[in-house]
Amino acid sequence: MADDLKLSDFTGGEKFHLALLHTRMAKRGLAGPTVYIDDLKNKVKRIEKRALKRKNGTK
DSSP states (O other): OOTTOOGGGSOHHHHHHHHHHHHHHHHHHHTOTTSOOHHHHHHHHHHHHHHHHHHHTOO
16 A cells, blocks of 8 residues: 555545455465566556545545
């Protein structure tokens, strides 16, 4: 998570989506170190960026 975000800064849907994405990353990680998970990491970053924008009041 970004440094200045708290769990309370996310909506319920975002929390659920983050949990699913982290579960999928863990599942792929069990397959081995060469499995590509950057697509899931990018989705997490987008959700964090959206929450940060909402917290700071920017568009």
